Amino acid sequence: GDKVIYSKYGGTEVKYAGEEYLILSARDVLAKLV
Template identity: 55%
Template sequence: MIKPLGDRVVIKVSEGDMKTASGIVLPDTAKEKPQKGEVVAVGSGKVLDNGQKVAPEVKVGDKIIFSKYAGTDIKVDGTDYLIVRESDILAIA
C-alpha cells in the first residue's frame, strides 16, 4: 500500500451501511453528510511547531466517519482510495 505523508491517512470508502461494534452506523442524508470507510494506511503524524510529532489517533483497520468533501481520490491496482488529513476524520465507529 502507498505510504501517506505527515498527518495524512488512506481510506477505503464504504458504499453501504457499516456494521461496527457501535451498531449500524449510517450517515444521515442531510446535504452536509459525512462518509464511512476503513483506514488502510496511516502517515507518521503531524509535526507541531515545537518539532514534536503527534502520533495519529487512528490505526489501520479502524472503521471511521469522515467529512464528505475531504481528501483526494486515488486508484491503486484498480481499487479506489481516498487520501485525507486526520483532522478530516470525525470519529471511529
C-alpha cells in the first residue's frame, strides 16, 4: 500500500479478479511518499 509518484507514460495497466493494477518498472518510479 505504498504511495508512489511515477512517470506519466510509465507502467502497464492490468485487470485481475475485478481489480485494476498498474505494473511499474523501478526506473519509472520517481519517488515514494512516506
